[in-house]
Amino acid sequence: MNEASTTAVGTAHRDGATTVAPSRAGLVGERLRRRAADLLLSDYFILYVSLAYFIILIPFLPTLSNPANLANILSNMWPLLVVAVGQTFVLTIGGIDLSQGSVVGLASVVGAALLATAGSEAVMANAPLWGLVLSEQGGPLAGLPRGLAIGILAMLLTGLLIGALNGVSVAYLDMPPFMVTLVGLIVIGAFAIWLTQSENIRPLPDSYVQLGKGQIVSVYLGEQAEPRIPRREIHAFITYPMLIAVGVALAAHLLLSRSVFGRYVYAVGSNRRAAEISGVPVKRVIVAVFMISALCAAAGAILYSARLEAGRPTLGEGAFLLDVIGAVVIGGTSLFGGKGKIIWTCFGVLFFVLLSNTLNLMNLSSFHIDMVKGGVILAAAMLDVWRTRLLRERTT
């Protein structure tokens, strides 16, 4: 950042002068650089990037701004946001939760096995769940008055249990989060697949499916020519998953930024030793953070499986973790801990979903899409390095 002044000093040497004021061009350059730095360090930087990206691409991809596509982008954001919010907590304490993907798969299987309204022996006969939980009549909760609530509770408890196991292993057994959750990813993922022998469990009750698809406010753009407007021309705007995701994000935001617990989370991420010596209940905080992460993954499982109308053990496989961690890191949460905000994650998710959407619209194959996404995450990591350096220059 001192290039301008260095040049000025260089000139001074040639002139033999002892002091030199930076040139006018140097001042303007300095001011521009200051502006750019402000922008880069702003909480809203990724939002600006997303908007700029969106506007720049509209001429090339006219379908991008179609109401149908916008509704699609929104509907893809909500489940990812719920899961990414949980990951934000873990990254903020300097950890990582790779098991989120398998928690999504397992929770969706647990919920579907309990709630399914029917079962098919032809499909499920080899699955350990068949006969034990599932039957021709569906799951044990099918048709019960409070079945839906109990089923959802079971899914969330599944998440909490796995999160507690992760947290205890990291906090009390001092194992590295990467190892613990990688093993979780493999073992829990395999367990979920074994439960159903990799079959999907369906059909699910309508009330459940509503949670992933239900619309509250939908819009139709244009004149009403016919008495009945065709379904596909009505675009969902406010939906149940939106309310759920926004609710989760808001609660998480308040928890992290306003509560005593949130302060503890940042303290553990900034300097664990100092936090311990200052009386922060470090181990309990770590366990709680991993439980929040897995709980969010389970909540994400509700939205994903309801939208799919099936419980699927492989729901969180493949590039899913790339999406989650990528979105959080792009938002600006540091992999080194101590630095993270829910609002950053919201913008990171927006950018990531927008990116996937535009790449799809460009008719790229999923392989190409993953390659581009990988590159973008790398760029985000680079951005984090720049930001950190800028911040250091500002404050020392």
Added chain:
Amino acid sequence: MSALVRFERLTKAFFGVPAVDDVTLDVEEGSVLGLIGENGAGKSTLVNMVGGVVAPSSGRMLWRDAPYAPRDAAAATERGIAFIHQELNLFLNLTVAENLFIDGFPKRFGLIDRHAIEARAAELMATLDLDLAPNALIEDLSPGERQLVEIAKALHREAELIVFDEPTTSLTPRETGRLFDVIERLRAQGKTIIYISHVLGDVARLCDSVAVLRDGKLIESGPTTTFDISRMIRAMIGRELSGLYPERSAGPTDATVLDVEGVSQPGVLEDVSLAVRRGEILGLFGLMGSGRSELARVLFGIDPAERGTISLDGRPLPTRPRERIRAGLAFVTENRREEGLMMEASIEDNLALVSIGRFGRAPLAFVDSEALTSESRDVAERVRLKAGDIHVQPAKALSGGNQQKVVIGKWLMRSPRAFILDEPTRGVDVGAKYEIYVLADQLAAEGGAVLFISSEIEELMGVCDRILVMSRGEIVGTFEAPPFDRPSILAAAFREAA
């Protein structure tokens, strides 16, 4: 003699605030220049400009009368400048010889020529009159020996200007003596040295000339012969220091607050008993390895003790630090960087850390940030913190003395009953030291009990009501009430194993 480096009206401002302000100074070739000043006076910024770490805002530097503007640290190294920092830059898992050659190994048949590097390392050791084996692993060396390897590395790179930044902080007296011998030797070989230190006695003894910085400005400079220590202090802090230690505002009472009975931990502590009374500053003196810091950690519950009881106001303390804090114990660690502060976090967040639970408001435990900010400001004022906006400024941007005030301040926010201060003035300049003594006195005067642990015998004699001496994990002497007898305290500390 001519100047190796000349600063001409050199200025460096960070966001408009000058850290170095219009400094013009010559560093004579082949001499030792003592650079002194309080923390934040601009010493580091000045040498960082020579080292190419930061670029000047205005003014210029000359190297043997030719303009010198290093682009980066590598360019400065190339020119012949070496730094010996407090934190050393050695690879602990490599040998002495490997560390010397880390940026360019001589090779034979594509492999490192081990014979050649060890021969060259031995040669360098000889020029410094050292007896370190070239194939010794750095991790097996003492802090003093590691520092000498750094010096050898500087010589290997044919450095002409060597900057020592607080080199004696982690050295034993004997290692310090050896370091000074080496510095003398370097000077005899024609090397130029800038020596930065808070230990003014060392500066007076070692340096040919002295330069004093205050608030970024060069206040005074000249041959060491014209400076006595009181003149140095006067120039550094800009006023006469009436005494090095404050008057005690109140004396101890008879009520015991912190009571330690027969605490033992095999290999660390042996049957330690002590009692700190209400209003008392109890000094604990010991050399490195005497068990003084280990005792502090056991008392606070960070490390375990096999036997013994520790009680506060007559009640036995629970085991863990968290519970002991709740009971009213406070611990200012000797290691503020690793254990005391969240360096990246704001001063306010650091001050709040211990007592944040108190600011949670029902029903959801949201932090009452207004109350928190106002209490943090009060505490910052009480410890006389010199800082910008404590809400945004990170702890790492503070000088050592002010960082230590933050560490003390975060405990003040909880109003504890007993304080364990472990080396509270380490790496802190004269002015801030005095302020820390004043704080210790206040804590005691307000009815607290203070256990003041230090390896500096003078400060203990200056501020304490009683002094205990530790050696090899045992309390080996108790010295009641000032005036204290320095030689007998030292004799107790140096006692050989009975």
